[in-house]
Amino acid sequence: MKEIKVPELAESITEGTIAEWLVKKGDQVEKGDPILELETDKVNVEVNADHSGVIAEIMKDEGDDVEVGDVIAKVDENGEAGGSSEDSSDEEDKEEAKDEEKKESKEEEASDQKEEKKEASEDKQEESSEGKGKNDVIATPAARKRARELGIDLSEISARDPLGRIRPEDVEDAAKGSKEEKKEAPKKEAKKEKKSDKQSEKTEFDKPVKREKMSRRxxxxxxxxxxxxxxxxxxxxxxxxxxxxxxxxxxxxxxxxxxxxxxxxxxxxxxxxxxxxxxxxxxxxxxxxxxxxxxxxxxxxxxxxxxxxxxxxxxxxxxxxxxxxxxxxxxxxxxxxxxxxxxxxxxxxxxxxxxxxxxxxxxxxxxxxxxxxxxxxxxxxxxxxxxxxxxxxxxxxxxxxxxxxxxxxxxxxxxxxxxxxxxxxxxxxxxxxxxxxxx
CATH class of the missing domain: 3.30.559.10 (Chloramphenicol acetyltransferase-like domain)
Structure with a gap:
């Protein structure tokens, strides 16, 4: 697979905008054939294929800005025009195999995590039976497990139990309060921004408008x-x-x-x-x-x-x-x-x-x-x-x-x-x- 890059254009020109692709994926090209028209600051120039073969992939779309040296397409020197169904099938099989491997890996990882949690829970149960934890916090095994899952520090939770024992519902309440506090600020900011944007649009344009991106030139x-x-x-x-x-x-x-x-x-x-x-x-x-x-x-x-x-x-x-x-x-x-x-x-x-x-x-x-x-x-x-x-x-x-x-x-x-x-x-x-x- 060969890469087609944006060539050196001129001393003062280092970038451009893809104005039009002259080929599409699967087309047969010969070395030197024009494949796209690039709009620069001064003139439109044609970019030619560096290799003969089939356009295997188009990396940039029309309207995209590109710089000298950017990879814009790939050419399969051994490919056939229109693409190969066998190649496509092989690629799909490879992708499916990769997905299966990822799925099995995730399942094994999840199983290991469950074992670790089970062992940690047993350790914590022993600590709670003695009435003390690492931070002298009294909590039920279920509360300690839930706190680990939610990433809550038990020492920061207030127990409702008269004896000071932290229960799972105390952990849930603490987690809920923390989430609400974290979400409240961004929501308020987002609402302010949306409201400001809407007001700005309504103030600037009370009637329909048409927006069009300026050409590079x-x-x-x-x-x-x-x-x-x-x-x-x-x-x-x-x-x-x-x-x-x-x-x-x-x-x-x-x-x-x-x-x-x-x-x-x-x-x-x-x-x-x-x-x-x-x-x-x-x-x-x-x-x-x-x-x-x-x-x-x-x-x-x-x-x-x-x-x-x-x-x-x-x-x-x-x-x-x-x-x-x-x-x-x-x-x-x-x-x-x-x-x-x-x-x-x-x-x-x-x-x-x-x-x-x-x-x-x-x-x-x-x-x-x-x-x-x-x-x-x-x-x-x-x-x-x-x-x-x-x-x-x-x-x-x-x-x-x-x-x-x-x-x-x-x-x-x-x-x-x-x-x-x-x-x-x-x-x-x-x-x-x-x-x-x-x-």
Whole structure:
């Protein structure tokens, strides 16, 4: 019989939750076959069979939390799919034999105890006939026997007999009083707790509710977001950008772009290029804090927040500064699809230096994005709305406008740098030809 254990997942991941078993007891598996899907903090991963054979036992259920090294199943290398009735019969015979042995052992033990009690009773009868016991307590043999059975100290029992002789009924009364005292306190506490719980439930929810356990990823997201707020001096600065030039350029080039690169020209490639350009001008927003050191990153791995059914994930576009518009659009599309299909790998989620999140696709007008720690900057995009704008010549025109939000860690990024960073993005988006020229 071979064990299947939770394998090493990644340096930062030591546990997960069993999302789904892909096999059941009695199934035939080959070495390397996927047997279950494990939900971790970041991605879902498949665990493969370490041995070929038949699944003899499943140790953990769906929804159970497991750690690296835990035994989750056992494989019978010599078994046959569907299980063997002969093996099952042998196992049952073994169990019955064990039960018989246990039963005989208990009967022998009980017989020995009876003999010991009989001898002790005879000794006590001799003591009582002389009028004294070990503690000079006068008691009938039956009372002494009952006291031993109940674990009562005869010296603590008050006799009702005028001569002071303790009888069995005195022992029973003492035992009854002791039990009532022991039971009274826990009962009172239990009643108080139950009453308190019921009152709490009624006070909190007067109407029906539905409870559902948070997924491991949702728990991790919640934990990380709270940690980001507690462990950083997070502030947000805002600006607005005129999308006229980008929308015009995109309208003019989108068909040719699609025919040439087989991918649509979206807004995210413009903002990714703009972010890279701004990070080069303000490198502290491409840094992080490690202990008492500021680590400036000399690369531009930009995270793209993607919403999935299981929560928000942030896959990373590597070396965004080296990609052209088509390369960025293709990479964003590839990562977004893998995120929705739950096929992202751990290395596609790690090591980003800055993050972009686009709440505008859901209709958000304005928000304050939370930092993706340990990064110190995140850019929030919002929906495009036509608004009446006063132009430099004092004329009023209707322009497609978008609010931008930059959240940053004030511990290493000053307000001046944050504002100038956002202004630089605004300038690059409002004059996108600079982006095209800089490539």
């Amino acid at each position: 949702r728990q991790t997201i919640a934990k990380r977001l709270v940690e980001a707020q507690h462990n950083s001096a997070m502030l947000t600065t805002f600006n607005e950008v005129d999308m006229t030039a980008v929308m015009k350029l995109r309208s003019e080039r989108k068909d040719a772009f699609l025919n040439k690169h087989d991918v649509k020209l979206g807004f995210m490639s413009f903002f990714t290029k703009a972010v890279v350009g701004a990070l080069k001008d303000f490198p502290l927003l491409n840094a992080e804090i490690q202990g008492d050191e500021i680590v400036q990153k000399m690369f531009y791995d930009v995270g793209m927040a993607v919403s999935t059914d299981d929560g928000l994930v942030v896959p990373v576009v590597r070396d965004a500064d080296r990609l052209d518009f088509a390369g960025i659009e293709k990479e964003i599309g590839r990562l977004a699809k893998k995120a929705r299909d739950k096929e992202l790998q751990l290395n596609e989620l790690q090591g980003g230096s800055f993050t972009i999140t686009n709440g505008g696709i859901f209709g958000s007008m304005l928000s304050t994005p939370i930092l993706n720690a340990p990064q110190v900057g995140i850019l929030g995009l919002h929906s495009i709305q036509k608004r009446a704008m006063v132009m430099p010549d004092d004329t009023i025109e209707v322009r497609p406008m978008m609010y931008l939000a930059l959240s940053y860690d004030h511990r290493i990024v000053d307000g001046k740098e944050a504002v100038q960073f956002l202004v630089r993005i605004k300038e690059l988006i409002e004059d996108p030809y600079d982006l095209l020229l800089e490539g």
